[in-house]
Amino acid sequence: MRTVVLKTVAKVVVPAGILHGLRLLVVGHDAPGGGFAAGLVTALAVVLGWLAFGTPAGHRRWEFGVSLGLAIGVASGLGAVLLGRPFLTHAVSFVGPVKLVTSLFFDVGVFVVVVSATLAAVRTLWEAGS
Amino acid sequence: MNAAVAPVVVPLLTALLCVGLQARRTRWTVSLAGGGLSVLASLWLVALAHGHGVVVLRVGSWPAPYGIVFAADLLGALMSAIGSWVALWTLVALAAQPHPRLDAFFHAGWHLMLAGMNGAFLTGDLFNLYVFFEVLLVTSYFLVTLGATRRQAREAFTYVAVNIVASTILLMGVALLYAAVGSVNMADLAARIPQASPGLVRPAVFLLAVAFGVKAAVFPLYAWLPHTYAIPAGPVAAYFGGMLTKVGVYALYRLFTTLQPLHGPEPWLLAVAGLTMVLGVLGALAQEDMRRILSFHIVSQIGYMVFGLGLGTPQAWAAGIFYTLHNIAAKTALLLVSSAVEASYGTTSLRSLAGLAHAHPWLGVWFVVAALSLAGIPPLSGFWAKLLVVQAGLEAGEFAGVAVALAVSLVTLLSMLKIFTGAFWGPPPERSHISPLEHASVVGLAALTVAWGVGGGTLLELATAAARALGDPAGYVRAVLGGH
Known part of the structure; x- marks a missing residue:
């Protein structure tokens, strides 16, 4: 698998x-x-x-990433609760031309869950195969 | 109000914390504290729903019916309270049978399944009901195989296959209803179904009823249950046996009160209820194993709850709701006794067990309390539950159904006696230790059936109020869509 072509392409594509x-x-x-x-x-x-x-050596606790991501997602909704607004209410504001949204935190949570879960699944299948 | 989502968010956060924590003792502390908090959150919701009617939360401030809505009426709040209570005490039972290697996953599974159940009870959105069903099912697939024996893997396969088919049917029902009405918000559906084309609504309701029927394990869709519930670890079986099928019963109640309200007795539901009672109890009679007898009884008892629903009056629904809450407490207590016995003696077969009442008199006492309650003997909650159902049946003129219900409760008593004479009487066995935690878990649920027996008035009042709310779908619609 680890041919020169793959390595060269991967150096750019990764x-x-x-x-x-x-x-x-x-x-x-x-x-x-x-x-x-x-x-x-x-x-x-x-x-x-x-x-x-x-693959990097060593055992990774992927479930930790999954729960961290979920926690970020839930926490992003709890801010609104502290302010007395409905759960998961998000705010938008502009700093000059830049649009800032608190729902980005929710997306970051989803991002962390998906990355951890996908890598965990691939790694598990990988180890089962070799 | 955010209270409507608290019984979902609290167990969700607890599950996440449990995965992150490394030290066993801290993890147990957090897990049990989280379980206690879930109970408090759902009791708070019961108080709010009882005081002010439907507690509505428009998640993310998106207006109904466009955004996602949580709408906790008294029935949903009561179900989430008993669900949290069962989760807490079955977790206590699990503490007595630790699996050091799998600990973190057990905790996460326990709380995530509770989050899924509470979500299903509290959501005001039919599609989200499907989503929360999936959350609790995926977690249950995982819990059912924890322990990782070959037998578990084989039986779990049936369980997963049956539930995936049922979930697909459920999703088709939701899609069809969306095609007919153009909404998945339950209040919006309730308001607009009467104007929609019955040619689409009827098959949609049928598909939903079939899907919920599989989850609730009613005749003829119950065949998967007794085998599946005989294989997981004891506390898992108690958690499943106590609560999971009742989520299906709750969904049937929601379907035939809020969405497509019944007006008077519905013959096919009553027939299904009667057959569920009879076939479940006959199945139980044929078993020679404590856990299997109790599993078949889950099916039989579901019949009474559906009977209450099928009579189609708020009074009968109140009886059905009372029955459901009572049965969850009594059934979970019995399954926890069986779990304690299995943990200490390695079997629940009535042929191998004997004389448990000598070795563990208190366990015997609590077993008898819960068993008599299940069979409907005064002054326990089961007596009031049966009395109310029978009364509602007589008032509706459903004499055949009432006769079946009474006959089945006699046979129930018979099979409880069978467990008692088989496992608890006879020469004392070589005594094995039963942990105080197991005792505590059984008492946590059996005490409820005693309390509701002696002081059944409070629960009856709550059940009546919940049923009255179900009988007023227009009020539900106003609460959710009000101001739009």
């Missing part, structure tokens, strides 16, 4: 893929994208990196 994933995460409020799509794209880039350069 960072580009991760960057593209992060871009999807940020633009997701107004344009196609969002935490779920961004998480899948990022996880795919990481998996391509694994294919080209091998």
